[in-house]
Amino acid sequence: MTSPSEGPRSGLKNPQAAVRGIGAGTLVMEAIILLLAIQPIRIMGGSLSGWGIASVIGLAVVAIALSGMMKRSWAWTAGLVLQILLAACGFFHYSLAILGLIFGAAWIYALSVRRTILGRPGLL
Template identity: 80%
Template sequence: MTTPPPPADGTDGEAPRSGLRNPQAAVRGLGAGTLVLEAIVLLLGIQPIRIMGGDLNEWGIASVIALAVLAALLAGMMRRSWAWNAGTVLQVLLLASGLFHWSLAVLGLIFGAAWVYALYVRRTILG
């Protein structure tokens, strides 16, 4: 009995682990979506913190705006390999901005967990 020839597409005949046609694009989309959502939540969170009696001073507001802009820029750069590491640094910076107001630390924990999940999915899909 002879074995069938390998597929013409150059693969070894095994199906992709994830079943996705373009797993890299799917993972980039997950990372970018997480960062865009983070940027939106950060910008929308400034005013409620100020209204609810938060002592978010000018430095705190500036750090939130800077982190939101950084998250949006990183979302557009997810094709770069270093963007995933920069996204991890962004999560640490957001957690550290909890020194300005406790609610920013809470957001840092929430989005840090979301980022850890995105990294887990990335590792699972891409290997």
């Protein structure tokens, strides 16, 4: 039996690796969707400027880079900042703000799963 100080047992053999996988998977999925979203925005009448396209590509590259750094504790905070930056890209096109809200919610869920599995108090 576990004592309350040990935190909840998840039943996973390596809970930290599982949590890193959730974070990395979320970021990779976000990068793929961001890159795939560029062309439909342009075709369906969106006026996505060169700066908008560059910011989307830059955010996708940052998401892929962060997915490989999930062992570092600061990467979780950086992932949250990435979601805020994506929502701020709504100034280029409203659909980017919508994607920012969707992936922000997914990231908050990943943080919640991380907290539940690792038994750490607080959001980050």
